[in-house]
Amino acid sequence: MTNNVRCIKPNENQAPGEWNSSSVIEQVKYLGLVANIEVRKAGFVYRREFAKFLSRYAILTKQTWPKWNGKVTDGVMHIVDTMHLDRREVQLGNTKVFIKSPESLHILEDMRLRKFDNYARIIQRAMKRFCAVRVYQKQREQATDILYGRKERNARSLDRDYVGDYCNLHQRPDLQRLIPRSEKTDFSSYLYKYDRRFRRQGRYFISTNQALYIIDEECVKVGSGGKSNSSAVQKNKQPDGYTIEYKIKRRIPLETINEIKMSEYRDNFFLICVNNDYATLLELSSKTEAVSIILKNYLKKTNRVLPITFGQGFDYAVKKQSWIGSGTRSVKFSHAATAALMNQIDPKKLRKGVDMPRDYDVKINRNTMTVMVSSGLPKQSRPNQTNAEKPRGLQFKSTNNSSSRKPPTKPPRPLAAKPTKQKKLRALYDFQARSADELSFATDNELLLIDNSDETWWKAELDGKTGVVPSNYVELIV
CATH class of the missing domain: 2.30.29.30 (Pleckstrin-homology domain (PH domain)/Phosphotyrosine-binding domain (PTB))
Known part of the structure; x- marks a missing residue:
């Protein structure tokens, strides 16, 4: 951006702090500063090379982040269209993109900051969840030691x-x-x-x-x-x-x-x-x-x-x-x-x-x-550590030297999935539902078990109807 420097004489007495308004206004008009500002407002306040513009605002769309596959100019216009900027506010030169109004530039900057803030919150939530899981796993191990x-x-x-x-x-x-x-x-x-x-x-x-x-x-x-x-x-x-x-x-x-x-x-x-x-x-x-x-x-x-x-x-x-x-x-x-x-x-x-x-x-x-x-598990029982030891999150593989790499082999065709056998429940007593999400059943009825993660109420299916049932009113059929 071109910088224009002009000297203004505030008074004729060479006295500090003295300001002659009429003389200053006459000098501003004579130097053409007002017309220069009007021309600048009518022009383009922002200009940036295509690659730098695309690198800065690529995070705004999924197609351009983390890498745009295609022409640089197409990536620039994709960002402009996705952000719903007026085409009259944006012009493409030979090597640079020009944005006319400051408002359009502010929209891009605000959306960029919001994207970074959103991703930072996602990382924070994931880290807090990871730390909380570790805390509760350690607490469960300590609680098990108390009763072991x-x-x-x-x-x-x-x-x-x-x-x-x-x-x-x-x-x-x-x-x-x-x-x-x-x-x-x-x-x-x-x-x-x-x-x-x-x-x-x-x-x-x-x-x-x-x-x-x-x-x-x-x-x-x-x-x-x-x-x-x-x-x-x-x-x-x-x-x-x-x-x-x-x-x-x-x-x-x-x-x-x-x-x-x-x-x-x-x-x-x-x-x-x-x-x-x-x-x-x-x-x-x-x-x-x-x-x-x-x-x-x-x-x-x-x-x-x-x-x-x-x-x-x-x-x-x-x-x-x-x-x-x-x-x-x-x-x-x-x-x-x-x-x-x-x-x-x-x-x-x-x-x-x-x-x-x-x-x-x-x-x-x-x-x-x-x-x-009723009899429970032995006193020496401990929690199952299979889920706790299973790695969570992203898994990174070590990379070898490019000279030792082999061309990837064609993966084998996936095998047909084996049908999983759904667990069944047998009703021990009669139960009459009292709300819409409960499931009624009679003694000796067989139900399909859907979810038993809750201690007290299990989700089951009977005659095409799904609902929750009290866990001690049924028994698992082995």
């Missing part, structure tokens, strides 16, 4: 992926506001807490680097001044004129925990014992993940290892009430035949993703609860 040789394992939970946030707290500000901002949330899930009468109560469980939170949801009437109606929440209904509110039922600081107790069988129970206070009996399908996070945070908080004991039962103290007083409760575990285990929860009341069918039986006799559990 001490507790029977569940085949459905041994190889599952660890998620951490099962409540999607980033989409639940109503739950987030209950946790102080100074605390980091490492685990959240919906579980069941047992009271002094062994009644099963649904609760939200959140584990942070400072404490454990047990949160209840209550159905509060609008304008009632805090009066709640928890029965409507337990039925998973919200009557008109009511709103759902969340309340912290118990906060357990990590330093006050003195022990965690679990059974030797494949059940989902674990007991949190607190110093000079009552214990809390919980039932959680992802208990291994939760306990491993509690142990890790406890070690960071107190610089001590939290004891965890395994046995065929345990006794614990319940909460003291003013008119009842404190007391002790006992929980015993024993093996039972799988066919004798019948889910005590009505399947019509199960909430997908929240409630999970139980594959063990519970009997209550006053202050003692007996849990009969």
